[in-house]
């Protein structure tokens with residue numbers, strides 16, 4: 001096999017307003033049950049988020065975010081799951097690590113909170129650094145590129161240098177191209193078609209394309225959100241071929257199936 005099979009990250013949004021599953025898992029019991037189902041479907045990591053980042057979303061106070069996510073992380077840590085905290089706030093990252101999270105997934109790559117790198121550095125946890133240019137209420141205006149793939153690569157490279165200066169070692173850094181964040185559908189395709197340029201920075205690369213609008217544009221108008229899972233899974237298998245390390249997904253089962261096919265084909269055997 002040329003590339004190894006990507007790790008699936010199951011999305012657990014404990015928010016009233018995330019774009020694909022907002023409001024569904026706000027109660028702790030429902031959140032824990034959904035996490036168990038994500039793991040059963042093949043997720044190796046549960047990514048717990050308490051602030052929506054959909055286009056136009058308003059910020060949530062860190063205290064509110066923590067009230068949503070910390071009890072869920074505590075409950076899931078007791079069950080032995082590998083947990084990531086999806087947050088841009090250093091205080092939430094710190095509380096989540098204390099509660100049992102072992103990965104910080106910061107969609108702002110440290111830009112939203114000046115204390116993030118200093119909080120993550122001594123903790124020893126892994127750090128997802130996503131490409132980001134600004135908060136959700138302004139990000140559509142920031143979607144301007146001459147060459148999206150090379151600009152995303154160089155902007156990530158600058159952030160990595162600063163994170164390393166702050167004491168986060170390179171083997172703890174996971175890069176994410178930030179599909180849909182300050183990017184039009186055309187930007188997303190151009191960027192993903194050259195994902196090897198982000199991979200060439202030498203870090204693990206995570207992609208969060210699942211159910212996003214650019215996939216919806218391939219489907220008939222009025223389609224249900226879950227109909228985006230098929231194109232997500234096909235894209236996931238194609239990204240596996242290109243050496244992506246992880247896929248952040250809402251429906252791990254369909255991605256497990258797609259990766260089973262990719263793996264059997266790349267190994268020439270279904271063992």
Ligand code: PMM
Nearest residue numbers: 018019105107128130176178179208
């Ligand atoms: N996308 C969303 C939230 N968190 N984290 C990473 N690392 N990468 C992403 O692409 C990403 C993310 C927004 O999607 P959601 O509302 O379905 O969680």
